[in-house]
Amino acid sequence: MSHSANNQQRRRRTKQQRKQSSSESSPAPDDEGMPRGPRGQTTSLESISIQPRTPRTPRSNGGHYRASDEIGVEEVELSLLGEDERRQGMTLEEEQEYLAQAEKKPISTKDKRALALLIILYLIQGFPVRVSTSYPVWSLPFLLKEHLSYSQIAVFSLASYPYSLKLLWSPIVDSLFIPSVGRRRSWIIPMQLLIGTLMMALSFNAEEYMENPSEHIYTMSAAFTTLVVLSATQGWALTLLSQENLSYASTCQTIGLNTGYFASFTVFLALNSETFAAKWGLPRLHLSTYMQFCSAFSFLVTIWLLFVKEEREHEDEDLSIKTVYLTMWNICKLKHIQILCALHLFAKIGWAAHDAVTQLKMVEKGLGREDLAIAVLIDFPFQILAGYVAGRWSRGDKPLRPWMLSFWPRLVLAFLATLMVYYFPKPPIGFGFFVLIIIQTVLSSFAGTVQFGGISAFHTRISDPVVGGTYMTLLATFTNLGGTWPRFFVLKGVDLFSVATCQNKGQGVSVKAAECVSDHGKAACMDLGGECITERDGYYIVSAVCLALGVLSVIFFMIPTARKLQAVPPSKWRVSS
Structure with missing residues (x-):
């Protein structure tokens, strides 16, 4: 099974757990909107509901938190992964956005x-x-x-x-x-x-x-x-x-x-x-x-x-x-x-x-x-x-x-x-x-x-x-x-x-010489009284x-x-x- 498929399954399980936990464990609120404790007493601590593996961003709204105010489950799931693991599951658009944000960061x-x-x-x-x-x-x-x-x-x-x-x-x-x-x-x-x-x-x-x-x-x-x-x-x-x-x-x-x-x-x-x-x-x-x-x-x-x-x-x-x-x-x-x-x-x-x-x-x-x-x-x-x-x-x-x-x-x-x-x-x-x-x-x-x-x-x-x-x-x-x-x-x-030749004009001699392509070969040709002439340069x-x-x-x-x-x-x- 691919990495992205595992991520999707994990996200669906998290959503189901969050819904089930919200429906089963949330106590009924009192008249002022605050949930009651097990003995009928109201406390601000009871307004906090911890969901499995899914952190929340708190927003005040009448003294309690609502599920609609939470961070998207998908973003939360990505935040729980390592950097390399997150990048492996990114689409091309997500990768481009990541690189654009990284470009703005100063060098540490x-x-x-x-x-x-x-x-x-x-x-x-x-x-x-x-x-x-x-x-x-x-x-x-x-x-x-x-x-x-x-x-x-x-x-x-x-x-x-x-x-x-x-x-x-x-x-x-x-x-x-x-x-x-x-x-x-x-x-x-x-x-x-x-x-x-x-x-x-x-x-x-x-x-x-x-x-x-x-x-x-x-x-x-x-x-x-x-x-x-x-x-x-x-x-x-x-x-x-x-x-x-x-x-x-x-x-x-x-x-x-x-x-x-x-x-x-x-x-x-x-x-x-x-x-x-x-x-x-x-x-x-x-x-x-x-x-x-x-x-x-x-x-x-x-x-x-x-x-x-x-x-x-x-x-x-x-x-x-x-x-x-x-x-x-x-x-x-x-x-x-x-x-x-x-x-x-x-x-x-x-x-x-x-x-x-x-x-x-x-x-x-x-x-x-x-x-x-x-x-x-x-x-x-x-x-x-x-x-x-x-x-x-x-x-x-x-x-x-x-x-x-x-x-x-x-x-x-x-x-x-x-x-x-x-x-x-x-x-x-x-x-x-x-x-x-x-x-x-x-x-x-x-x-x-x-x-x-x-x-x-x-x-x-x-x-x-x-x-x-x-x-x-x-x-x-x-x-x-x-x-x-x-x-x-x-x-x-x-x-x-x-194609190069060693020509001796005085004696009327012209000989093709592979050595004429080097300076050393040209000097040798000159020692014999000739001159290297390049007829065609490869x-x-x-x-x-x-x-x-x-x-x-x-x-x-x-x-x-x-x-x-x-x-x-x-x-x-x-x-x-």
């Missing part, structure tokens, strides 16, 4: 402390993820582009895949923990220690990896894959915040991750640049030094977490690993979840080429790494603002609204970026074109952050709190996969569709295919499907009894 002091903690934890995640690989720009691939082709960078990009596949081990994280330490801290603390230790170990060989990346490409990929696995194992959002402020979890993630990204991309690339260091008279920041800093920061945060108290969760939420995997399977069997996962897998196909290749192409055509770092520096405060806007905009009954509206700006901006690469001027780059790069970067990142905040708020709204970690991870897995799985094929496609073909697929999917699948899913009541997304 407890939630403010929880928000600060979440930002710090996501900040730590941003360090290794951005250094290795991440959307939309990555630090190491920019440094490695001088020595590697796009196909080799595609191999290194596989390091980001574990962040999209953490669903495979999330049930273990949800089920195994030390009660005295806490469900979340049992995993976060050791993960932080391992991250700090591994980054410290990598720092000792970092410069050798950077000087000869082609010889160490698989070692580097394995090391950073491990870092991403450790970073992906952390999570505390769903149980730290109260229900009405869960939409701010995406805001914390945006602020924390982007702050870590800012440090690992903008600050690191700028200070790592010899030109920037010489211009400002600063010592050059090497990768080994920066990784040692990240390692020390991870250790300090771990010490701080030792003094953070984690509230104990309900005992009925302590699920076995088998139960969590079965629950995950039950989640996957929900029709709405299947549709939502399909939506996620293809949601980012339209700008996949832009995210993976555009800025690498700009650097290839002469944009300095320090100039791109400046563009990202200007973009940083706008991303923080976008995270806040998304959190505010996603509260209420339409959390997917910012997600849907951001599709068209992102597609238009991806098309604009492709044109910018095509018409990229020869160095030095003029101020006007550089301003255009900044505007495109800011608007694209702003739209992406707003879209991320909207979908994250929707996830927190529909997730079942009893298996929150697994539910949220399942949804985040497909969200991340939507942006991760195309990256490898996009990078491979650029090399596949590109980037434009791949970008055109992605944009076409993106437009068609948005019109015929993304937006219509998202509107239907948003109208489904939260109770339909639950899997727990």
Whole structure:
């Protein structure tokens, strides 16, 4: 029998009990309207009639209470249920009214402390993820582009895949923990220690990896894959915040991750640049030094977490690993979840080429790494603002609204970026074109952050709190996969569709060379007295295919499907009894 059916039966029984009690136990009133006691004496205490399980709101009316003045039985019954239980039985209209009332409540002091903690934890995640690989720009691939082709960078990009596949081990994280330490801290603390230790170990060989990346490409990929696995194992959002402020979890993630990204991309690339260091008279920041800093920061945060108290969760939420995997399977069997996962897998196909290749192409055509770092520096405060806007905009009954509206700006901006690469001027780059790069970067990142905040708020709204970690991870897995799985094929496609030759005009020799797609290959061609000539750049073909697929999917699948899913009541997304 369903939960709502049980509620209806309970309400009917309460009504019958109230009527029966009123008819059988109410004494006859005296001439003044006051009920008489058993010995004929009148007392004001006898005017109070206690009904089973149904509290009353007293209203004065001639010195006694009437049944018509009571609170509705249905409202009383709902008040006797827990918050999660009440929300499971709500209709869509009741859910919208609940969310509208919650939106007006101020953020409590407890939630403010929880928000600060979440930002710090996501900040730590941003360090290794951005250094290795991440959307939309990555630090190491920019440094490695001088020595590697796009196909080799595609191999290194596989390091980001574990962040999209953490669903495979999330049930273990949800089920195994030390009660005295806490469900979340049992995993976060050791993960932080391992991250700090591994980054410290990598720092000792970092410069050798950077000087000869082609010889160490698989070692580097394995090391950073491990870092991403450790970073992906952390999570505390769903149980730290109260229900009405869960939409701010995406805001914390945006602020924390982007702050870590800012440090690992903008600050690191700028200070790592010899030109920037010489211009400002600063010592050059090497990768080994920066990784040692990240390692020390991870250790300090771990010490701080030792003094953070984690509230104990309900005992009925302590699920076995088998139960969590079965629950995950039950989640996957929900029709709405299947549709939502399909939506996620293809949601980012339209700008996949832009995210993976555009800025690498700009650097290839002469944009300095320090100039791109400046563009990202200007973009940083706008991303923080976008995270806040998304959190505010996603509260209420339409959390997917910012997600849907951001599709068209992102597609238009991806098309604009492709044109910018095509018409990229020869160095030095003029101020006007550089301003255009900044505007495109800011608007694209702003739209992406707003879209991320909207979908994250929707996830927190529909997730079942009893298996929150697994539910949220399942949804985040497909969200991340939507942006991760195309990256490898996009990078491979650029090399596949590109045609380049090493021409030696003096000797009249022209040889097709796959190596000419990398800066290292171009230098080798020059050493032989030749010049690499790109006859066809596969980037434009791949970008055109992605944009076409993106437009068609948005019109015929993304937006219509998202509107239907948003109208489904939260109770339909639950899997727990």
